[in-house]
Amino acid sequence: MMFWLDHDISGWGWFGMSLGMVAFWALIITVFVLLFRALSPSSSEGTGTTPSLPASRTPEQLLADRFARSEIDEEEYRRRLQILREHEGGPTLTKH
Numbered sequence: 001m002m003f004w005l006d007h008d009i010s011g012w013g014w015f016g017m018s019l020g021m022v023a024f025w026a027l028i029i030t031v032f033v034l035l036f037r038a039l040s041p042s043s044s045e046g047t048g049t050t051p052s053l054p055a056s057r058t059p060e061q062l063l064a065d066r067f068a069r070s071e072i073d074e075e076e077y078r079r080r081l082q083i084l085r086e087h088e089g090g091p092t093l094t095k096h
Contacts, residue, residue, distance in 0.1 A: 059084050 009017075060081065067077040 063072075063077060063080055063084065066072050067074070072080070
């Protein structure tokens with residue numbers, strides 16, 4: 001008989017081979033999932049905790065949203081709203 005047939009693998013050997021095979025397939029599946037996510041176009045760009053805001057929002061709407069979320073207090077809201085309304089014409093460029 002051949003030499004390698006004379007030596008049986010122990011229980012720990014089977015355990016190690018099984019664990020290695022599970023780790024190997026987990027790695028292969030993870031790589032494919034990450035490649036799929038990286039290469040596929042995303043339907044929503046902002047996948048964080050806050051949804052992405054449309055570009056058509058005015059500065060006053062953004063300020064009102066911050067006030068509604070209690071990120072700023074009423075005094076700061078009114079002060080910033082007054083500044084926004086004073087500069088409604090847009091920023092002016094001045095040369096020095």
